[in-house]
Amino acid sequence: MSNKLDVSKEFIGRRALVTGGTRGIGAAIAQRLLDAGAKVVVTARSRGDSLPAGAAFVAGDVASASGVKAIAAGTLQVLGGLDILVNNAGGASGFPRGVASIPDEDWQSAIALNLFAAIRLTHALLPALRESQAGAIVNISSGAATMSVGAIAHYAAAKAALNSYSRALAIDLAPHKVRVNVVSPGPVTTPGSREFSEALGAPPDLFAKEIPLGRYGAPEDVAEMVALLTSDRGKWMTGGILNVDGGMSAR
Numbered sequence: 001m002s003n004k005l006d007v008s009k010e011f012i013g014r015r016a017l018v019t020g021g022t023r024g025i026g027a028a029i030a031q032r033l034l035d036a037g038a039k040v041v042v043t044a045r046s047r048g049d050s051l052p053a054g055a056a057f058v059a060g061d062v063a064s065a066s067g068v069k070a071i072a073a074g075t076l077q078v079l080g081g082l083d084i085l086v087n088n089a090g091g092a093s094g095f096p097r098g099v100a101s102i103p104d105e106d107w108q109s110a111i112a113l114n115l116f117a118a119i120r121l122t123h124a125l126l127p128a129l130r131e132s133q134a135g136a137i138v139n140i141s142s143g144a145a146t147m148s149v150g151a152i153a154h155y156a157a158a159k160a161a162l163n164s165y166s167r168a169l170a171i172d173l174a175p176h177k178v179r180v181n182v183v184s185p186g187p188v189t190t191p192g193s194r195e196f197s198e199a200l201g202a203p204p205d206l207f208a209k210e211i212p213l214g215r216y217g218a219p220e221d222v223a224e225m226v227a228l229l230t231s232d233r234g235k236w237m238t239g240g241i242l243n244v245d246g247g248m249s250a251r
Helices: 024-035 065-079 104-131 150-176 191-200 219-230
Strands: 015-019 039-044 056-059 084-087 136-140 179-185 241-244
Touching: 015 024, 015 065, 015 104, 024 039, 024 084, 024 219, 039 065, 056 065, 065 104, 084 104, 084 219, 104 136, 104 150, 136 150, 136 219, 150 179, 150 241, 179 219, 219 241
Parallel strands: 015 039, 015 084, 039 056, 084 136, 136 179, 179 241
Antiparallel strands: none
């Protein structure tokens, strides 16, 4: 008789919310949790053309306080509680002329989407997560948080703040047995990353030579790390910032 954990069933009985879960990394995370038995709600401002198979959808804008309130209420109504929160929604416009060209309103919108969205939604759902016997939060950051690229300085600053917030939150929630970790992807091939490269006028493989493993990541590469951190396999992991970047951060 084998004692090997069957990861294909590891999320049976778990309830999860994935923000920005209708495409790209968020959709891959939602699908990974669903495939292993979780009940999953995904959220975005609009439903889009397709959803991860089996996911429920709750509409809302995570960048606004009212949107977060609606998402939290809708999620709890659908799931009846919550075990896993993945704050994945994020992004920003790029400014090729550098940091001084970024308008105030873009700084504010980047911080609202990439930092305050996670803070507000986490705080709204903390009572449910504390009641869980397997509470886990994963905040999706970015390798940009440690890079000096003026075109995305507003995005990088918001993600760096998210990293700091997440580590403090991990300590606060440890007595409640709610684990908090950060996944920091490097360049990943998604519709959003392609759109961002086009906006900057940059080639889609701009960072390819900087990745020791020789390729851009796939959304599923990030989803697998999230699965580890939110499952019982990661039950002694909290306060971590884990790079999923093909070795790029080791340079």
